Amino acid sequence: xxxxxxxxxxxxxxxxxxxxxxxxxxxxxxxxxxxxxxxxxxxxxxxxxxxxxxxxxxxxxxxxxxxxxxxxxxxxxxxxxxxxxxxxxxxxxxxxxxxxxxxxxxxxxxxxxxxxxxxxxxxxxxxxxxxxxxxxxxxxxxxxxxxxxxxxxxxxxxxxxxxxxxxxxxxxxxxxxxxxxxxxxxxxxxxxxxxxxxxxxxxxxxxxxxxxxxxxxxxxxxxxxxxxxxxxxxxxxxxxxxxxxxxxxxxxxxxxxxxxxxxxxxxxxxxxxxxxxxxxxxxxxxxxxxxxxxxxxxxxxxxxxxxxxxxxxxxxxxxxxxxxxxxxxxxxxxxxxxxxxxxxxxxxxxxxxxxxxxxxxxxxxxxxxxxxxxxxxxxxxxxxxxxxxxxxxxxxxxxxxxxxxxxxxxxxxxxxxxxxxxxxxxxxxxxxxxxxxxxxxxxxxxxxxxxxxxxxxxxxxxxxxxxxxxxxxxxxxxxxxxxxxxxxxxxxxxxxxxxxxxxxxxxxxxxxxxxxxxxxxxxxxxxxxxxxxxxxxxxxxxxxxxxxxxxxxxxxxxxxxxxxxxxxxxxxxxxxxxxxxxxxxxxxxxxxxxxxxxxxxxxxxxxxxxxxxxxxxxxxxxxxxxxxxxxxxxxxxxxxxxxxxxxxxxxxxxxxxxxxxxxxxxxxxxxxxxxxxxxxxxxxxxxxxxxxxxxxxxxxxxxxxxxxxxxxxxxxxxxxxxxxxxxxxxxxxxxxxxxxxxxxxxxxxxxxxxxxxxx
Ligand code: ADP
Ligand code: MG
Numbered sequence: 001x002x003x004x005x006x007x008x009x010x011x012x013x014x015x016x017x018x019x020x021x022x023x024x025x026x027x028x029x030x031x032x033x034x035x036x037x038x039x040x041x042x043x044x045x046x047x048x049x050x051x052x053x054x055x056x057x058x059x060x061x062x063x064x065x066x067x068x069x070x071x072x073x074x075x076x077x078x079x080x081x082x083x084x085x086x087x088x089x090x091x092x093x094x095x096x097x098x099x100x101x102x103x104x105x106x107x108x109x110x111x112x113x114x115x116x117x118x119x120x121x122x123x124x125x126x127x128x129x130x131x132x133x134x135x136x137x138x139x140x141x142x143x144x145x146x147x148x149x150x151x152x153x154x155x156x157x158x159x160x161x162x163x164x165x166x167x168x169x170x171x172x173x174x175x176x177x178x179x180x181x182x183x184x185x186x187x188x189x190x191x192x193x194x195x196x197x198x199x200x201x202x203x204x205x206x207x208x209x210x211x212x213x214x215x216x217x218x219x220x221x222x223x224x225x226x227x228x229x230x231x232x233x234x235x236x237x238x239x240x241x242x243x244x245x246x247x248x249x250x251x252x253x254x255x256x257x258x259x260x261x262x263x264x265x266x267x268x269x270x271x272x273x274x275x276x277x278x279x280x281x282x283x284x285x286x287x288x289x290x291x292x293x294x295x296x297x298x299x300x301x302x303x304x305x306x307x308x309x310x311x312x313x314x315x316x317x318x319x320x321x322x323x324x325x326x327x328x329x330x331x332x333x334x335x336x337x338x339x340x341x342x343x344x345x346x347x348x349x350x351x352x353x354x355x356x357x358x359x360x361x362x363x364x365x366x367x368x369x370x371x372x373x374x375x376x377x378x379x380x381x382x383x384x385x386x387x388x389x390x391x392x393x394x395x396x397x398x399x400x401x402x403x404x405x406x407x408x409x410x411x412x413x414x415x416x417x418x419x420x421x422x423x424x425x426x427x428x429x430x431x432x433x434x435x436x437x438x439x440x441x442x443x444x445x446x447x448x449x450x451x452x453x454x455x456x457x458x459x460x461x462x463x464x465x466x467x468x469x470x471x472x473x474x475x476x477x478x479x480x481x482x483x484x485x486x487x488x489x490x491x492x493x494x495x496x497x498x499x500x501x502x503x504x505x506x507x508x509x510x511x512x513x514x515x516x517x518x519x520x521x522x523x524x525x526x527x528x529x530x531x532x533x534x535x536x537x538x539x540x541x542x543x544x545x546x547x548x549x550x551x552x553x554x555x556x557x558x559x560x561x562x563x564x565x566x567x568x569x570x571x572x573x574x575x576x577x578x579x580x581x582x583x584x585x586x587x588x589x590x591x592x593x594x595x596x597x598x599x600x601x602x603x604x605x606x607x608x609x610x611x612x613x614x615x616x617x618x619x620x621x622x623x624x625x626x627x628x629x630x631x632x633x634x635x636x637x638x639x640x641x642x643x644x645x646x647x648x649x650x651x652x653x654x655x656x657x658x659x660x661x662x663x664x665x666x667x668x669x670x671x672x673x674x675x676x677x678x679x680x681x682x683x684x685x686x687x688x689x690x691x692x693x694x695x696x697x698x699x700x701x702x703x704x705x706x707x708x709x710x711x712x713x714x715x716x717x718x719x720x721x722x723x724x725x726x727x728x729x730x731x732x733x734x735x736x737x738x739x740x741x742x743x744x745x746x747x748x749x750x751x752x753x754x755x756x757x758x759x
Pocket of ligand 1: 325326327328331354355356357358359360361362488512513618
């Protein structure tokens with residue numbers, strides 16, 4: 001067994017079958033599994049910008065025999081070009097990808113039993129020899145049955161397969177096979193076969209028919225059965241798995257070696273073994289993530305200082321005095337949290353979350369005042385120019401009592417006007433700017449920037465935040481600005497610790513008093529006309545409404561078209577008596593603005609829009625929200641959308657059109673019609689559809705999780721956080737030799753950070 005370089009994995013006691021050693025795979029000669037590769041690993045880019053806070057790169061770290069881990073799957077025995085191409089469509093190109101393609105569950109089959117022992121209707125595995133084999137046509141069109149006489153020492157039966165004529169080419173009389181199936185009465189009795197495998201060939205015996213049979217996520221290209229065969233072929237190279245976790249951490253977390261964990265997952269003898277193996281992968285993933293996030297936070301803290309914004313409170317008092325309401329206790333609490341952060345000379349990195357209409361804008365205005373009191377400038381960044389327009393009006397009113405007049409900088413200004421405003425910001429005569437994110441990426445934009453507020457930015461990933469943080473500097477002193485992110489998407493705690501783990505979180509719970517309720521109804525296609533009548537009644541009463549068409553991911557044109565077509569349909573048909581406006585992402589800036597203005601001023605009754613446009617819009621007279629294909633949206637997003645109505649003195653009505661295909665889809669729609677609690681909806685979304693649904697789009701980046709499921713692995717998340725904190729405390733840059741591979745894993749996961757920072 002010279003090939004079994006790794007030896008029998010010790011921890012779970014899963015032994016590799018020695019006959020595998022004979023099947024030496026066709027490989028590049030210098031990559032034979034018992035040869036340690038001498039090639040050094042390419043140098044890792046520094047973790048952060050070259051400001052001295054980066055983790056310095058030590059001499060190249062050598063991974064033990066990663067060569068095999070990274071070898072193409074086509075190097076494995078029995079995997080040719082075609083299979084390789086098919087595997088690639090599933091993201092599996094390297095041997096390591098294959099071994100990290102984990103089963104979603106296991107079928108629990110027992111060991112082979114003698115045929116004569118089985119009773120009718122029993123499902124079992126038998127080890128039998130094939131006799132005569134033939135195909136039998138049936139009277140049912142399209143149904144053909146393959147039948148084979150089978151027997152062992154204790155009895156005989158007829159094995160039956162439906163529509164699998166290719167078996168005639170695979171099975172031969174005299175072959176020994178394992179069959180999994182149900183025994184049905186007959187003379188001789190029949191076995192309706194669920195799974196079969198020919199013995200004496202390649203692969204581990206009983207892989208498809210005995211014991212715990214892993215079920216892999218499959219595709220058209222590769223069946224779960226074929227994937228089992230591929231994993232089998234890769235089995236001898238489990239030992240090439242990289243062990244990122246140092247021994248002390250493995251001991252402390254009580255987890256097996258990586259190779260053993262993978263062996264336990266793919267070839268478990270008990271379900272518990274499989275679970276323990278998976279736990280290790282989950283923990284490692286979360287530990288690496290938490291180390292990276294911890295390093296990002298640390299980097300902020302140890303990096304450039306920020307101006308301590310200690311004002312006399314004069315401007316804040318003026319703004320508060322001008323409000324037609326008093327702050328709620330929640331608003332006061334988060335305002336105080338933010339104020340404390342701003343007074344420190346370390347840059348604030350804080351997320352302010354609160355449902356739509358919870359009153360975040362005034363909290364932001366107070367933070368802006370604090371910056372100005374301290375002699376600094378502030379910028380409010382928003383995702384779209386439409387929102388910038390709206391915010392400038394709101395903030396102008398809010399800040400007027402403090403004598404602050406915010407400057408709007410957008411692409412729509414004439415070149416001369418824009419230069420004029422930029423100059424005001426650069427020279428410091430203007431203290432508050434509002435614009436899209438592009439504002440920050442202009443060179444030398446601010447004279448004394450102290451605070452950047454980013455509104456409605458839950459779609460930012462940690463990398464974008466890093467890039468933004470790097471830009472948020474004062475061009476004069478190179479000091480870092482404080483950053484406040486605001487989002488209306490309720491973020492479950494687990495997500496706050498992962499996707500937002502680089503930020504501290506403040507939460508405004510509930511909405512200000514006097515808010516109108518929003519009734520939500522899920523309407524089936526059959527009742528569409530009745531629903532339209534309801535809407536017409538509201539429009540006749542002088543109200544307005546939105547019709548939201550879903551965003552078809554990755555296809556801007558298609559989504560624009562669907563909104564365009566819907567507007568056309570409504571204009572010609574059910575709402576011919578009203579004015580129907582249209583706003584979508586593909587419209588030119590001016591057209592979009594005109595459409596929004598027409599709606600805001602009451603000239604259009606109904607606004608057909610895509611979600612791209614709608615964020616943050618505030619039209620108190622709008623009481624109706626219609627959402628088409630509502631099951632395509634995440635619950636958090638639906639909740640956020642419906643928050644656009646019921647803002648004035650009249651109650652809101654949200655109509656969801658949907659014909660969900662799945663039970664989960666129905667559960668989600670039921671949930672949103674019954675609860676107003678955004679946090680509960682977000683938790684449910686996370687559970688049913690994963691984090692992409694909560695965040696609005698799938699984020700891809702360092703916080704993406706492959707093995708961990710946040711709703712399931714809460715305990716592991718807590719463990720990982722704890723151990724990551726401890727690790728960074730003792731070895732902040734992971735410079736100790738025993739941490740070198742862990743460090744490498746962190747840098748791989750957060751690979752884009754340095755690139756973005758240098759951009
Ligand atoms: P969001 O959190 O969605 O950004 P806004 O800041 O736009 O919410 O606030 C929504 C509305 O609620 C605004 O018209 C604002 O003036 C009002 N508002 C904010 N705080 C209060 C409060 N404490 N009492 C009453 N109304 C408030
Ligand atoms: Mg807002």
